[in-house]
Every structure is written in structure tokens, then in C-alpha cells.
Amino acid sequence: MKKLLSIFAVLAFAFSANAGTLDDVKNRGFLKCGVTTGLIGFAAPDDAGNWAGFDVDVCRAVAAAIFGDSSKVEFTTTTGKSRFPTLASGEIDMLARNTTWTLSRDVNLGFEFVGVNYYDGQGFMIPSALGVDDATGLDGATVCIQTGTTTELNLADFFRANGIGYEALPIETNDEARENLFAGRCDVYTTDASGLSATRAQADDPDKWVVLPNIISKEPLGPLVRHGDHQWGDVVRWSLNTMIIAEELGVSSSNVDDSKGSNIPEVLRLLGVEGGYGEMLELSNDFAYNIIKQVGNYSESFDRNIGPDTPLGIGRNLNALWTDGGILYAPPFR
Amino acid sequence: MENNSNFESRKPPVATTGILGWCRQHLFSNWVNSIVTLLVIYFLYQLIPWFLDWSVFSADFWTNYKGELIVDRTFCSRVADPEGDHGACWAIIIVRFYQFMYGFYPSEQVWRVNLTYFLLVVALLPLLIEKIPGRKHLIKFTIVFPIVAFILLYGGFGFQVIPTNKWGGLLVTLVLGVFGIAIAFPLGILLALGRRSQLPVISMFCTLFIEFIRGVPLITLLFFGMVMLPLFLPEGLNLDGLVRVLVAVTLFQAAYMAEVIRGGLQAIPRGQYEAAQSVGLSYWQMNRKIILPQAIRISIPSIVNTSIGLFKDTTLVIIIGLLDLLGIGRGALADATWMGLSNEVYVFVALVFFIFTFSMSRYSLYLEKKLKTGINMGAD
Numbered sequence: 001m002k003k004l005l006s007i008f009a010v011l012a013f014a015f016s017a018n019a020g021t022l023d024d025v026k027n028r029g030f031l032k033c034g035v036t037t038g039l040i041g042f043a044a045p046d047d048a049g050n051w052a053g054f055d056v057d058v059c060r061a062v063a064a065a066i067f068g069d070s071s072k073v074e075f076t077t078t079t080g081k082s083r084f085p086t087l088a089s090g091e092i093d094m095l096a097r098n099t100t101w102t103l104s105r106d107v108n109l110g111f112e113f114v115g116v117n118y119y120d121g122q123g124f125m126i127p128s129a130l131g132v133d134d135a136t137g138l139d140g141a142t143v144c145i146q147t148g149t150t151t152e153l154n155l156a157d158f159f160r161a162n163g164i165g166y167e168a169l170p171i172e173t174n175d176e177a178r179e180n181l182f183a184g185r186c187d188v189y190t191t192d193a194s195g196l197s198a199t200r201a202q203a204d205d206p207d208k209w210v211v212l213p214n215i216i217s218k219e220p221l222g223p224l225v226r227h228g229d230h231q232w233g234d235v236v237r238w239s240l241n242t243m244i245i246a247e248e249l250g251v252s253s254s255n256v257d258d259s260k261g262s263n264i265p266e267v268l269r270l271l272g273v274e275g276g277y278g279e280m281l282e283l284s285n286d287f288a289y290n291i292i293k294q295v296g297n298y299s300e301s302f303d304r305n306i307g308p309d310t311p312l313g314i315g316r317n318l319n320a321l322w323t324d325g326g327i328l329y330a331p332p333f334r
Numbered sequence: 335m336e337n338n339s340n341f342e343s344r345k346p347p348v349a350t351t352g353i354l355g356w357c358r359q360h361l362f363s364n365w366v367n368s369i370v371t372l373l374v375i376y377f378l379y380q381l382i383p384w385f386l387d388w389s390v391f392s393a394d395f396w397t398n399y400k401g402e403l404i405v406d407r408t409f410c411s412r413v414a415d416p417e418g419d420h421g422a423c424w425a426i427i428i429v430r431f432y433q434f435m436y437g438f439y440p441s442e443q444v445w446r447v448n449l450t451y452f453l454l455v456v457a458l459l460p461l462l463i464e465k466i467p468g469r470k471h472l473i474k475f476t477i478v479f480p481i482v483a484f485i486l487l488y489g490g491f492g493f494q495v496i497p498t499n500k501w502g503g504l505l506v507t508l509v510l511g512v513f514g515i516a517i518a519f520p521l522g523i524l525l526a527l528g529r530r531s532q533l534p535v536i537s538m539f540c541t542l543f544i545e546f547i548r549g550v551p552l553i554t555l556l557f558f559g560m561v562m563l564p565l566f567l568p569e570g571l572n573l574d575g576l577v578r579v580l581v582a583v584t585l586f587q588a589a590y591m592a593e594v595i596r597g598g599l600q601a602i603p604r605g606q607y608e609a610a611q612s613v614g615l616s617y618w619q620m621n622r623k624i625i626l627p628q629a630i631r632i633s634i635p636s637i638v639n640t641s642i643g644l645f646k647d648t649t650l651v652i653i654i655g656l657l658d659l660l661g662i663g664r665g666a667l668a669d670a671t672w673m674g675l676s677n678e679v680y681v682f683v684a685l686v687f688f689i690f691t692f693s694m695s696r697y698s699l700y701l702e703k704k705l706k707t708g709i710n711m712g713a714d
Binding site: 036037038039040041043044045046047049074075076077078079081082083085086089091175198201202204205310311312 | 413416429430432433437438497499557560561564565575652653654655656657661662664665666667668669670671673674676
């Protein structure tokens with residue numbers, strides 16, 4: 001019996017003696033990042049086969065922080081069903097795939113959400129000809145709804161709480177919803193607001209459609225890593241925070257070199273001119289400089305991928321900085 | 335009986351020969367058939383010109399209706415000019431053709447994929463053309479082809495390693511289809527023989543295996559390969575994602591193949607076995623020389639049928655995140671540059687699949703004709 005126990009002890013030791021993820025990534029020479037198989041604005045391959053998007057930028061920021069080179073990422077495509085097993089098995093180092101932070105995923109599945117890069121929420125899209133400007137005025141409407149999702153439950157709750165009725169038209173995919181809505185078979189399409197914007201952008205005449213201001217659920221989307229490796233979690237967390245702090249401080253990829261001569265102490269700390277904050281993370285002290293230089297700050301990434309000037313045309317709203325009326329807020333860099 | 339010569343030989347009535355006769359016999363033999371024929375003609379008349387117009391005559395290829403080169407969706411005639419009468423915008427396929435064919439395979443190494451495609455044709459030649467010179471040697475190549483293909487595509491032996499997450503498009507579809515079918519075929523034969531074996535352990539194992547695999551949908555096996563297989567492997571050993579999927583696809587196909595071939599085996603009369611045994615052939619000799627050639631011959635339509643089924647089922651891998659031909663298409667649609675052109679993408683993907691599956695089905699017809707499978711074995 002003692003022998004058996006000692007074997008177990010050795011085995012347990014062998015498993016726990018794994019080098020940390022950060023060391024693994026450094027030794028490997030590139031980061032393995034899980035993304036979607038394609039979601040407009042958040043992750044998609046461009047014509048040359050390079051991945052681009054708002055979630056992809058988080059992966060690139062982490063690569064820039066570790067290697068000083070945002071191209072040292074290999075992307076693994078994951079679906080809603082395969083994303084968690086892929087992360088849990090160690091096939092990828094982190095997941096940046098519009099995943100909602102919930103208690104069960106954070107606790108029960110053994111992952112750690114390191115922050116929120118996009119505050120989403122369920123909304124409604126209707127033809128502007130309907131003349132409704134608030135979702136409570138949708139009594140009796142036919143609603144296109146993806147079956148088996150939390151959006152279905154949220155929808156039922158919302159209509160019941162407001163004492164109005166609706167007729168559900170169950171659909172399976174986004175494409176199907178789009179076709180049904182554009183063909184007039186349903187009056188309302190409800191899903192995450194970012195998805196609604198993507199659908200609206202694909203209409204022949206986007207001005208004929210409006211996304212209502214009502215947001216009926218909380219969907220904080222963010223990157224996540226495996227539970228237990230806190231050092232690695234810190235690296236990903238502060239790569240994301242760096243992008244947000246850089247926007248707060250007005251440091252962008254275009255002025256990052258000049259900012260090294262700034263007289264604001266936090267800018268100097270951020271760019272590694274003062275203090276040894278990179279070393280605390282076991283990165284180089286200019287890791288934040290590399291992120292900002294190569295990927296940009298939060299607003300640059302937002303505007304490039306999903307902002308008002310892109311086909312998606314999503315406004316900052318909740319995702320504006322706390323100083324601009326949003327809830328984007330990163331802990332101080334000190 | 336000489337009285338035939340009393341009659342002048344007359345031609346059959348006009349209405350039963352020639353085009354007219356054929357039409358009358360096949361299309362208008364009674365009023366129900368006539369109505370169906372007219373309806374079908376009407377629908378084809380509506381559908382074919384419309385489809386040709388959409389896909390060819392008023393479609394954009396490289397340039398739009400103003401003659402500008404199409405670089406994103408806003409240049410497509412039907413997006414730029416929604417009031418006008420414009421058809422498909424094939425530029426999405428043209429611009430992304432490389433991705434549709436090879437995925438993210440590095441372009442300086444892509445000759446390896448092309449060489450593999452070429453060698454695949456060479457490997458298929460001895461199977462397609464019976465009278466090709468040097469067929470015996472070519473067959474040997476066909477047998478080692480999977481190994482050659484693996485080294486060429488993946489790397490090693492002096493070639494740069496291209497990890498499979500860079501593979502995509504038609505390459506992944508073909509790798510899954512061709513490897514799946516090629517490995518499953520011999521495996522299926524062994525399983526079929528095993529299931530009919532008189533050794534209880536072997537027969538029970540084969541039966542269990544076949545029934546288990548056939549009892550679950552392919553998607554379940556894919557999830558098994560993706561999620562559960564890594565749990566059985568020692569820590570640190572990460573079997574490649576594509577390999578895990580390939581294992582699942584092969585096992586699935588092998589089980590179906592085994593049942594198809596077992597059907598063929600059961601059609602062989604007992605006398606064939608007894609005759610083979612009476613001339614002193616061993617079990618393997620008997621199966622190799624007498625039984626299997628006949629059994630496989632009569633199973634050809636079903637073998638091709640399950641193979642076509644598998645080839646199309648490979649699109650299920652998108653659910654576990656591999657970008658096959660369909661997955662690359664959906665990826666293209668998720669790029670803001672091209673979003674909304676789903677009709678073009680799905681029509682193109684369907685066309686590529688049709689080319690492959692239709693060729694497979696024609697090949698099976700050719701084999702059936704060549705081997706005269708319709709004729710009863712005994713009288714052959």
C-alpha cells in the first residue's frame with residue numbers, strides 16, 4: 001500500500017512539475033491562441049490568410065508582450081462546442097473567442113477569465129418602417145430566435161416582465177435569421193447586439209433597419225486561460241489592461257515613441273522608461289510599448305475592427321472608457 | 335412454319351419509333367405522366383435560364399459592371415447597384431481561391447500540395463485504367479502513396495514541417511476523404527472477415543466494434559476524437575487535431591465498409607468455399623483468390639455509396655473547428671470585406687463537392703460495367 005501511494009505521489013509530482021505556460025510559450029517561440037471559425041469583426045481570415053479582428057488583437061497583444069513580435073501567434077479555430085475542451089487539454093494557451101464570462105465557466109469548468117474586452121448584451125433589430133423606438137412597443141411581434149440559447153430564455157423573461165406577447169419563429173443559424181428577417185417573415189431579430197450590427201451591415205440598405213436601444217442581458221466577453229497558472233493569467237490580463245490603460249493615457253501606436261519623453265509618470269511606467277513592471281511579469285520592461293506599437297491601444301483596435309467606420313458600425317456605448325460614460329475601467333499601472 | 339414469308343416485312347408504326355415514339359412512350363404514356371412532364375418542363379424553363387443568368391451572364395467575375403476590379407463586397411455590382419439587374423459576384427471565390435484550395439498553407443511550400451495532388455492521380459491511374467503499361471509497379475506505388483503523401487504534406491525527412499492548423503479548404507476535405515476511405519477499406523475487409531470468423535473471440539470483438547461504431551452518429555465520434563482521446567493519452571503528448579479527427583472518420587467508415595463487404599461475402603454460394611477448400615487452399619489463400627474478389631465485385635455499388643456518403647460527411651468537422659472547404663467558405667463570409675455573399679460561396683462549395691462525388695459515382699458505374707456485376711456468379 002505504501003508503495004502504491006508513493007507511486008501516486010511520484011505521478012502527481014510528475015504532473016505538477018510541468019513548466020509554467022509562460023515558459024512553454026517562450027520555449028516554443030510562438031503563442032497558440034484559440035479564436036472563432038469566423039465572426040465578422042471579431043475574428044476572420046483576410047484575403048491573404050492572416051487572421052484579423054477584435055478578438056485576434058488580444059492574441060496579438062499577448063504575443064507582442066512576450067516576444068516583442070505580434071506575428072508570433074498560431075491560431076486554432078474553435079467552435080462554441082470545441083472551445084472549452086481545446087483550452088482544457090492544453091492545445092491552446094489562451095482563448096479569445098467572444099466567450100461570455102459566467103460563474104459556472106469561471107468556477108466549474110476550471111477556467112479563469114482575465115478581463116472583459118467587450119461588453120455585449122442581447123438587443124433587438126427591427127425594420128425602421130415599423131416605427132417602434134422601444135422594445136416594450138413590440139406587443140404581438142413575430143420574433144426570429146435561435147433555439148436552445150440563453151437568448152431564448154432572456155427573450156421570454158423580457159416579454160413576460162413587460163406584460164406583452166410575442167410569436168417566436170425558431171431558427172438555427174445567423175444566416176437563416178438574416179434571410180427570414182429581410183424577407184419579412186419575422187418583425188424582430190434578437191441576439192447579441194454585436195451580432196445584430198453584423199446582420200444589419202449585410203442588408204442591401206442598412207438604413208432600413210434599426211437596432212433598438214434596449215439591452216436585456218449582460219454578456220461580458222473576454223479572454224480566458226486555464227485555472228491554476230496565475231503567472232500566465234497575469235500576463236494575459238495585463239496585456240489586455242495595457243491596451244485599455246494606453247487609451248486612458250492617450251498613448252497610441254502613432255505617438256508611442258514620442259510618449260517615452262512624456263512628463264506623466266504613469267505613461268513612463270507603462271512604456272517601461274521607469275520602474276520594472278515588465279520584470280514582475282517575467283517579461284521585458286518594454287512589453288507594453290511593444291503592444292501599443294504593434295497592435296495599438298483599445299480604441300485603435302475597436303475602430304479598426306468593429307467601430308463606426310467599419311461595416312459593423314458599432315458605437316462605443318458601454319465599451320467607452322469610464323471617463324467617457326462607459327464602464328471600461330482598468331486597474332492602475334503601478 | 336414457313337408462313338412468315340407470306341407477309342411483306344413492314345416498318346413499325348411511326349408513333350412507336352424514333353424521337354416521337356420515345357417521347358410518347360416515356361413522357362406522355364398516360365395523362366398523369368403528361369401533366370408531370372409538362373410541369374417539369376415548365377419548372378426547368380423557369381429555373382435554368384434564371385440560374386444561368388445569375389451565375390454566368392449577369393454575374394461579376396474579376397470586374398464589376400463599371401469595369402472596376404473587385405477588391406471587396408462594395409465593388410460587387412449587386413451591392414454597388416442594388417436597383418440594377420445583377421447576378422452573382424464570383425470575385426470572392428477568385429480572390430480567395432488559394433484559401434479554398436489550400437487553407438493557410440504557406441505559399442512557398444504549396445508545390446508540395448500540388449505534387450501530392452499529382453501523385454494522387456498517378457496512384458489512381460492503375461485503378462482507373464486497366465490496360466495501363468506497368469500496372470503492377472504502379473499498384474505498388476498506390477499502396478505506399480498514403481505514406482508519401484503524409485511526408486509531403488506534413489513534413490519531416492528534410493521537409494519543413496507544416497502544422498495541420500495551417501491546412502484548410504479542399505486540402506482538408508481531400509485528406510479526410512481519401513485517407514479515410516483508403517485506410518478504412520482494408521480495415522473493413524478485416525472486420526468483415528473477422529465478424530464471420532469461427533473463432534469466437536475475434537468474431538465477438540469485430541461484432542462489438544462494428545455495432546458500437548454504427549450505433550453512434552459520426553458527430554459523436556468526432557467529439558470523441560476531439561475531446562476524449564486526449565484524456566487517454568499521456569500528459570504532454572498531444573495528438574494532432576487533424577489526426578484525431580482522421581482516426582474517428584476512419585473507424586466510422588471501416589465499420590460501414592465492413593458491413594457492406596459482409597453483405598458481399600454472404601452472397602457467395604457455399605460451393606465456392608467448399609471448392610476452394612477441396613483444392614487445398616488455406617484460409618487466407620481462399621479469401622484472397624476466390625472469395626474476396628467476387629464479394630468485393632458485387633459490393634462495388636455499396637462501397638462507392640458509403641464512400642460518397644463519407645466524403646460529404648467530412649463537412650461535419652466544422653463543428654469541431656477544422657476549416658475544410660465549407661469552413662473556409664464560412665470564414666470568408668465572416669470577413670467584413672466579403673460578408674453577405676453567402677449564395678456565391680455555398681454554390682461554389684456545392685459545385686466542388688458535386689464534381690468529386692459525381693466522378694466517384696461514374697467510376698463505380700464503369701467498374702460495374704467492366705466487371706459485369708449484374709450477372710449471377712455461378713453462370714459467369
